[in-house]
Amino acid sequence: MSDDTKIDEDKEMHNLLALLYPDGGMSDDEELSGQTEDMSSLDSELEGLLGLRSLFSAMPEQEPSDAVTNSLLAMAAKHAPSPKKAPAEAGIWAWFSNLVMPLATHPGLAAAASLVLVAGVAGTLYYQNGGQVAEPLAASEATRPGLAAPNVENTPEPKSDRAEVFLDSVATEVSESSSESREGAQAADVPSDEFVQVGGEAAPPQEVTQKLGRAAPAPASQSSGRKDSADKIVYKPVAKKRKSSAGKSLMDSRAKSAKNKAPQKSSRTKGRSTGGLSPEVRAPSPAPEPDFVRSLVTETDDEDFLKEKKSEDARVVPTGKAAALHRQAQRAAKNGDCATVRKIGQQIRKLDSAYYDRTYLSDSGLKACRLKSSAQ
Amino acid sequence: MAYSQVLVKTGVSVGQRDNPLAMLHDETDEALMLRYQQGEVRAFEILLTRHRKPVFNFILRFVQNRELAEDLLQESFLRVIRSAEKYQRQAKFTTWLYTIARNLCVDQSRRAKHRKTKSLDQSLSKDSEGGTLLDVTAGNELPSDRKLVSKEIHQKLQLALGELSEDQREVFLMREFLDMPFKQISDVVGVSENTVKSRMRYALQKLRMELEEFADMAKALP
Structure with a gap:
């Protein structure tokens, strides 16, 4: 071609x-x-092609099924493009916001901030207190330092009715015994103020018990349920010259108390412990020794240790005893016995001056007796 | 200036102003597609209403299987939906849509060559009274002015289209049934305009030969 x-x-x-x-x-x-x-x-060719076109133009058209149309509309709605957002504002602040906002809105950040805040406050308080953890302000009776036992073996038992009866009796007779005690203390070169209760249940000195006219305390072996605590509390002389004898008496008393199994029939002393020592054990020397310091049993003769122990014990404030005396004073005030109230007040002031100033003096029930005494 | 005056000046009639749907119907394909890009599903619904029938008939005459044609129609519009965000106004919507449909048809035709398919004039049942596959693809309704064209002519036309090569068939279908200019056809097919015309001429010659027996009948048609 x-x-x-x-x-x-x-x-x-x-x-x-x-x-x-x-x-x-x-x-x-x-x-x-x-x-x-x-x-x-x-x-001629054009005529034939026009005829052909007319044939095809006569061909009917068909409709697609509605199912196809509906499914397409559903798909179009489902996959419709989301409207375009307005362009984000430019600038450093927008950039910083976009950077920080996901972190700032996270809940973990709030938890971490709370933790840092609590730790910071706690750390600040800790260092302000010189590295010491603050003690609770409201201490319970058992955890109060004045009642806390310095030794595990001398942990005091809960205050019982017997103790209250005993303390009441002490309060009523203390005025009578105080003068004699001072005399005895002067004779033994030991101030009467050195009578300090250390741990355990308050037990009367021998002289007090005798003056009360009560029976001697039963041996420890006869005091059911109180043997352990009774065995561990003794009266020990402070004076050097008596320390050895007192230590010896301690040993003897333990030996004898172990041997002494005979039950005491006294109804007043039954079940009551006054130190777990028999009268003869507590008074081994012929001369009476009123100026004993009740102290813990220590197996050492180291004087320095004993002195240190005593000074520590002296700082221990028997608030419980002061409170008992306070109650006794309240009862005496009710009965109009202002002399007793005055004596008990002196005793409380000796025992616990802080309690005396804080609580005893602010007792309105005792105010009348105090005014009467001051007027006299 | 009053709002009504603005509408009149911009060519929006009072009826269109009151009816937003009527305004959408007057939008061009490209404008509707941009609206759908902004998430307006109603715009896509109008596009679908406008183009589903011609696209479906193009596909049906190409693949000559109704079920397959429906599947390909669905796939074509699904691709439009998925690619809506990438659509740019520079491209004519119909060019884009028929490019998708034509590619699907070509792919389907190539896959069909690798497997045995039933002939359109093969009987659906063993006895010869069951009709043919072509009967199924033929329309159920005929317009009143076209009732002169018999069912036999329709079958012959379908068979004659099936005899064309794919290149000639797609060009003929786009030009004859979709009234697409040759330039647009060349854009869809991806060949030069002269090549499209050449294919068109050969397609016409071949169809004329195939349908020679209906020449007299064709002259009688309006």
């Missing part, structure tokens, strides 16, 4: 299509190129 023939065919094709699709199917410069020359030769 020569080039001229091909060009002619192309022209013919363009002309034919331009005639067949006059509705914009061809560009203007292409339409009917060389139209006037061979239009007659295209007529």
Whole structure:
């Protein structure tokens, strides 16, 4: 096929299509190129193609099923693009906000901040107190230092009715015994103030018990349920010259108390412990020794240790005893016995001056007796 | 300036102003697609209503299987949905849509070549009274002015289309049934405009030969 023939065919094709699709199917410069020359030769072919087009135009069109349309609409709704957001504001603040906001809104950050705050406050208070942990302000009766036992073996038992009876009796007779005690203390070069209760249940000195006219305390072995605590509390002389004998008496008393199994029939002393020592054990020397210091049993003779122990014990304030005396004073005040009230007040002041100032003096029930005494 | 005057000046009638849906129907395909990009599902609904029928018939005449044509129609619009965010106004919507549909048809045709398929004029049942596959693909309704065209002619036309090569068939279908200009067809197919015209001419010649027996009947058609 020569080039001229091909060009002619192309022209013919363009002309034919331009005639067949006059509705914009061809560009203007292409339409009917060389139209006037061979239009007659295209007529027959054009007529046949127009007939063909009419056949196809008569073909019916079909509709897709509604299921397809519905599913497409559902998919379009489901996958519809989200509206585009407005462009974020530029600047350092916007950048900083975008950086910090995810962290600031995280709940873990609030928890961490709370932890840091609590730890900071606790640390500040700790260092302000010089590295010491604060003690609770409201101490219980058992944890109060004045009642705390310095030794595990001397842990006091709960206060019983017997103790209260005993303390009451002490309070009533203390005025009588105080003068004698002072005399005895002077004779033994030991101040009467050195009578200090250390641990355990308050036990009367021997002289007090004797003056009360009560029976001697039963041996420890006879005191049911109180043997352990009774065995560990003794009266020990403070004076050096008596220390050895007192230590010896301690040993003897333990040996004898172990041997002494005979029950005491006294109804008043039954079940009551006054130190677990029999009268003969507590008074081994022929001369009475009223100026004993009740102290813990220590197996050492080291004087320095004993002195230190005594000074420590002296700092221990028997608030419980002071409170008992206070109650006794209240009862005496009710009965109008202001002399007893005065004596008990002196005793409380000796025992616990802080309690005396803080509680005893502020007792309105005792105020009348105090005024009467001051007037006298 | 009053709002009504603005609408009149911009070519919006009073009826359209009161009816937003009517305004959407007057929008171009590209404007509707941009609206759908902004999340307006109603715009896509109008696009679907506008194009589902011609696209479906194009696919149906290409693959000559109704079920397959429905699947391909669904896939075509699904691709439109998925690619909506990437759509740019520079591209004509119909060009984009028919490119998708045509590619799906070509892919389907290539896959069909590798497996045995039933012939359109093969009887669906063993006895010859059961009709053919072509009967199934033919429309159920005929417009009143086209009732002269018989069922036999429809079958012959379908068979003649099936005899065309894929290149000729797609060009003929786009030009004849979709009224697409040759330039747009060349954009969809991806060949030059002259190549499209050449394919069109050969397609017409071949169809004329196939349908020679209906020439007299065709002359009688309006």
